Amino acid sequence: MEFKHTSVLLNETIEQLNIKPNGLYIDCTTGGGGHSIEIARKLKSGGRLICFDVDEAALTAAKARLSDYEPTFIKDNFSNISNHNIDKTDGILMDLGVSSHQLDTAERGFSFHEDAPLDMRMCDSGVSAYEIVNDYPAEKLIEILFEYGEEKYARGIVNAIVKARESSPIKTTGELAEIIRNNVPLKVRNAKNPCRKTFQAIRIEVNDELGNLSKGLNSAFELLKPSGRLAVITFHSLEDRLVKKRFAEFTAGCDCPKTLPLCVCGKTAKAIAVTRKPIAPSEKELNENRRARSAKLRVIEKR
Numbered sequence: 001m002e003f004k005h006t007s008v009l010l011n012e013t014i015e016q017l018n019i020k021p022n023g024l025y026i027d028c029t030t031g032g033g034g035h036s037i038e039i040a041r042k043l044k045s046g047g048r049l050i051c052f053d054v055d056e057a058a059l060t061a062a063k064a065r066l067s068d069y070e071p072t073f074i075k076d077n078f079s080n081i082s083n084h085n086i087d088k089t090d091g092i093l094m095d096l097g098v099s100s101h102q103l104d105t106a107e108r109g110f111s112f113h114e115d116a117p118l119d120m121r122m123c124d125s126g127v128s129a130y131e132i133v134n135d136y137p138a139e140k141l142i143e144i145l146f147e148y149g150e151e152k153y154a155r156g157i158v159n160a161i162v163k164a165r166e167s168s169p170i171k172t173t174g175e176l177a178e179i180i181r182n183n184v185p186l187k188v189r190n191a192k193n194p195c196r197k198t199f200q201a202i203r204i205e206v207n208d209e210l211g212n213l214s215k216g217l218n219s220a221f222e223l224l225k226p227s228g229r230l231a232v233i234t235f236h237s238l239e240d241r242l243v244k245k246r247f248a249e250f251t252a253g254c255d256c257p258k259t260l261p262l263c264v265c266g267k268t269a270k271a272i273a274v275t276r277k278p279i280a281p282s283e284k285e286l287n288e289n290r291r292a293r294s295a296k297l298r299v300i301e302k303r
Contacts, residue, residue: 006100007034008292009233012279013093014038016231016299022046023090026223028078028216029053031099033062039093040069050086052078054123058099077123079212082219090228092220096213097235098122098203100291110203112195115174120199120206129202133176134169138162148210148238149201156183157198173199200236210242217246221271224302229274231299240278240296247273247300274299 013035019025021044027036030051040049049071053059059073074084078094102122103110109119109129118130136144138158145154160183161170170176177195184194204210220230234240253269278296285292 006289006291007031008095008285008289008295009279009281009297010034010038012297013095013231013233014042016274016279016297017091017093017229019043020047020090024048024050024087026050026081026086026089026092026220027052028081028092028094028220029096030062030073031055031058031095032101033065035093035095036062036071037066037069039091040066040071043069048072050074052076052081055099055102056124057101057105061101077212077216079215079219081216081223086223088225088228089223090225092224092228092230094213094216094220094230094232096209096233096239109173110199112173112177112180112193112199115172118171118173118176120203122207127206129206130169130171132202132205133161134165144205145198145201147201148204149197150237151197151201153184153188153194154198159183204238210238213239213242214246217243221250221302226302229299229301230271231297233295233297235294235296240298243298244278247271247298250300250302269303271300271302274301 017025017039019039019042021042025039027039027049030036030053036049036051043049049069051062051071051073053062054075054077056075059075063073098110102108106114106116109116118128118133120129141158141161142154145151145157151157157180160179164170164179180195180198181189188194224230232243234243250271251269251273254263254265254267256263256265275298278298281292281295
């Protein structure tokens with residue numbers, strides 16, 4: 001299947017990265033290479049682009065798309081960015097979440113719209129959704145659905161999962177989706193697809209998305225040169241909350257009580273906020289790509 005993915009907030013992201021023709025840039029989540037190729041086009045002799053992704057299909061597609069350029073491709077999670085002896089960089093991009101290609105490739109097991117084996121792994125190793133759904137204790141599953149899916153009907157859904165798996169393992173996305181639909185109030189079923197939150201929660205657990213993001217933000221910031229920029233596109237509230245909080249820590253300065261006439265703590269901000277408020281997709285982009293509707297772009301610049 002051809003790797004298809006529409007890059008969200010493309011023009012806004014490239015503009016905010018403030019690309020220097022001879023600079024060093026990292027795309028932490030290359031996907032099909034939509035953002036990467038626009039970065040590469042702005043680089044001249046001496047400029048360099050490094051492309052990370054854990055998905056082999058994504059890297060294959062990106063290599064083909066960027067064949068006229070000479071980026072460095074690394075198959076690894078961006079949380080391990082500090083393990084690769086990379087020089088200080090001028091800009092780093094993180095486009096988080098699951099790609100359109102991953103959602104639309106049924107056999108990857110990300111979508112509740114298709115019946116496919118429970119998987120949800122962004123790479124070809126690690127714990128799958130099948131193992132989480134069938135092996136995790138009930139209380140652990142409830143915690144995941146509450147915390148990562150913000151699913152208020154988590155207990156009822158999990159109780160039904162546990163009952164079902166006692167008879168036989170839950171093997172497919174279709175089986176899981178049916179259990180979810182049958183164990184939420186009728187008004188929820190009629191109002192919207194009730195599977196989204198549970199599938200999101202399990203996917204986040206499978207790929208340790210928030211853990212990798214937390215580690216990756218710190219490592220990426222350390223790799224920036226002074227005046228280097230870190231741009232992050234988020235797609236749900238948990239990601240955005242984490243990024244917003246970490247960016248606030250990077251940009252925080254003196255925390256002395258306001259009653260003191262002079263600073264005694266000695267703390268200075270490590271970065272400045274380039275975007276005071278997150279940048280959202282334009283009306284035009286939302287009309288062309290409904291998957292952009294929850295996207296937010298935040299950018300900081302290292303001092």
